[in-house]
Amino acid sequence: MAMTTQNSDLQQPGMQSTPGGRIGPIVAASLATGLFVALALVAAPFIAAKENVLTGVVLLAFALGWALLAVLSVRFSDQPQRWAAGPAVFFTVAGLISIIGSDTVNNVFRWVWPPVLLGLVVWMIIHARRQLHSRTRRWLLYPVLAVLTLASVGAGYETVRESVDAAAYPMPGQLIDVGGHRLHLHCTGSGSPTVVLEPGLGEASSVMGWIAPAVARDTRVCVYDRAGRGWSEAADGRQDGAQIAADLHTLLDRAHVPGPYVLAGHSFGGLYILTFAAQYPDQVAGMVLLDSTAPASAPGPPAKAGSYDLPGRISALLPAVAHLGAARLVGQFSYGTLPPRSRDEARARSATASDVESFLNEFLEGSTAVRQAASLVDFADKPLIVVTAGREHDDAWLAAQDKLATLSTNSRHRIVADATHASLLLDATDATAMNQAIRDVVASVRTSRPLPSP
Numbered sequence: 001m002a003m004t005t006q007n008s009d010l011q012q013p014g015m016q017s018t019p020g021g022r023i024g025p026i027v028a029a030s031l032a033t034g035l036f037v038a039l040a041l042v043a044a045p046f047i048a049a050k051e052n053v054l055t056g057v058v059l060l061a062f063a064l065g066w067a068l069l070a071v072l073s074v075r076f077s078d079q080p081q082r083w084a085a086g087p088a089v090f091f092t093v094a095g096l097i098s099i100i101g102s103d104t105v106n107n108v109f110r111w112v113w114p115p116v117l118l119g120l121v122v123w124m125i126i127h128a129r130r131q132l133h134s135r136t137r138r139w140l141l142y143p144v145l146a147v148l149t150l151a152s153v154g155a156g157y158e159t160v161r162e163s164v165d166a167a168a169y170p171m172p173g174q175l176i177d178v179g180g181h182r183l184h185l186h187c188t189g190s191g192s193p194t195v196v197l198e199p200g201l202g203e204a205s206s207v208m209g210w211i212a213p214a215v216a217r218d219t220r221v222c223v224y225d226r227a228g229r230g231w232s233e234a235a236d237g238r239q240d241g242a243q244i245a246a247d248l249h250t251l252l253d254r255a256h257v258p259g260p261y262v263l264a265g266h267s268f269g270g271l272y273i274l275t276f277a278a279q280y281p282d283q284v285a286g287m288v289l290l291d292s293t294a295p296a297s298a299p300g301p302p303a304k305a306g307s308y309d310l311p312g313r314i315s316a317l318l319p320a321v322a323h324l325g326a327a328r329l330v331g332q333f334s335y336g337t338l339p340p341r342s343r344d345e346a347r348a349r350s351a352t353a354s355d356v357e358s359f360l361n362e363f364l365e366g367s368t369a370v371r372q373a374a375s376l377v378d379f380a381d382k383p384l385i386v387v388t389a390g391r392e393h394d395d396a397w398l399a400a401q402d403k404l405a406t407l408s409t410n411s412r413h414r415i416v417a418d419a420t421h422a423s424l425l426l427d428a429t430d431a432t433a434m435n436q437a438i439r440d441v442v443a444s445v446r447t448s449r450p451l452p453s454p
Contacts, residue, residue: 294401
């Protein structure tokens with residue numbers, strides 16, 4: 001009997017080897033760790049501030065969170081969640097593919113990962129219902145799985161739509177190599193001088209749907225897409241006003257479009273043509289500024305190469321959201337007053353990650369572009385028309401528009417009373433003011449006569 005008791009005592013530790021502990025804190029801590037590591041890696045200066053790299057490290061951080069859940073739940077709780085190894089593997093593979101950055105592999109993976117993730121979410125729900133008996137399943141895990149479901153559905157839809165759009169809206173012009181990347185250029189009409197249209201911040205050539213066809217009836221007109229926008233390829237490095245002007249100059253030269261040109265820019269596009277006129281004065285015969293952003297010579301320290309830029313790092317990650325269909329959702333409510341073909345092209349192109357990245361790049365370089373445009377201080381007696389929207393602007397904006405008109409001794413400032421900043425470009429009636437201004441500048445260049453009075 002004594003021997004039996006002794007053997008029972010020896011076995012007692014083994015009978016209590018099942019790990020204890022609450023599963024709820026483990027779930028919360030594991031997922032929170034993945035999120036915290038993701039934020040830390042995005043902010044880390046030793047991680048390259050590129051979309052594919054930042055997206056990749058974020059996915060790897062999420063993989064870490066799921067892996068922790070699988071390991072810690074087995075080690076420290078009585079509810080092992082071994083199924084969490086599944087999402088850990090998925091996010092690890094996705095993160096590594098993103099970091100590698102191969103266009104071919106990524107293009108294939110974009111078709112693969114949404115349905116795989118959706119299937120994985122269903123599998124995770126089944127196993128979580130069976131193995132996770134905690135309120136964190138409802139209040140924490142299910143919301144995370146709902147987000148993953150939306151991401152998979154949105155990404156799948158976006159991939160299909162971009163494929164459909166590529167077939168429905170083929171590039172109307174040509175791609176010209178300007179040094180490391182190619183820009184889209186489309187010229188129509190005939191005659192000289194050639195008019196070059198410059199869209200505003202974040203816009204592509206399709207927004208000139210009311211302007212370009214009307215101008216083409218009188219002379220040759222060219223529309224183009226800046227790097228990363230429309231049908232143009234993305235470019236490495238900063239896209240400030242000086243670089244955009246240099247790219248445009250190279251584009252026109254290599255496309256054999258002879259100058260001098262009449263430049264017409266809307267909003268931020270006005271800054272770019274002002275910089276172009278300052279850098280290449282002999283190539284500009286006249287200008288039209290359509291509710292242009294005004295340049296400023298106020299001092300401001302330019303960003304130093306290699307300096308730490310947290311907003312820039314965060315913005316580099318944002319284009320990844322476009323792969324999930326977010327930009328397309330927003331774009332469906334835009335450009336409704338353009339001609340149908342131009343409207344659909346603009347909506348399709350603005351939904352892509354490349355367009356989102358280009359917009360953010362230009363936005364972050366905005367203060368630099370404003371200063372660079374101020375380098376044009378004298379347009380001599382070349383024809384210049386400033387067209388300003390009469391609504392939505394304060395006295396400071398109108399005063400700045402008046403100042404723009406003083407760049408030339410042969411200038412006019414025209415205010416379109418009922419127009420807004422956007423409607424001057426997107427509305428058929430209000431866009432006639434731009435068309436007439438371009439015609440007047442072209443006529444002044446052809447005849448060497450002063451501009452007509454307003």
